[in-house]
Amino acid sequence: MSDDYEATLVRITGRVQGVSFRVWTRNEASRLGLTGWVRNESDGSVLALIAGPDAAISTMIERFWHGPAGASVSSVDKQPTTLAEMPTGFRITG
Secondary structure, three states: OOOOEEEEEEEEEEEOOOOOHHHHHHHHHHHOOOEEEEEEOOOOOEEEEEEEEHHHHHHHHHHHOOOOOOOEEEEEEEEEEOOOOOOOOEEEOO
16 A cells, blocks of 8 residues: 555444445445445444555545534544555445
8 A cells, every 4th residue: 555545444433224224335435435344243342444545545534523413422442554455446344
């Protein structure tokens, strides 16, 4: 990956399941040109891998704090990660 791109694993907690958070994430990420995936976790959180330009990653992190209508976000924890290759597209998993 070039220096202009990064990948970040993000865990979002709060009232984030049952409010279309995954669909909203896919739509927002696609608008920003990000790739990766998003899924619900058994602990009630949402986990997302977002990859792309640094500026788009930062914007998505900010948007996670608001989420879709009906969401109430308690925390957005990010962890930079290294990928062997950039994912293509953005999908909802699990």
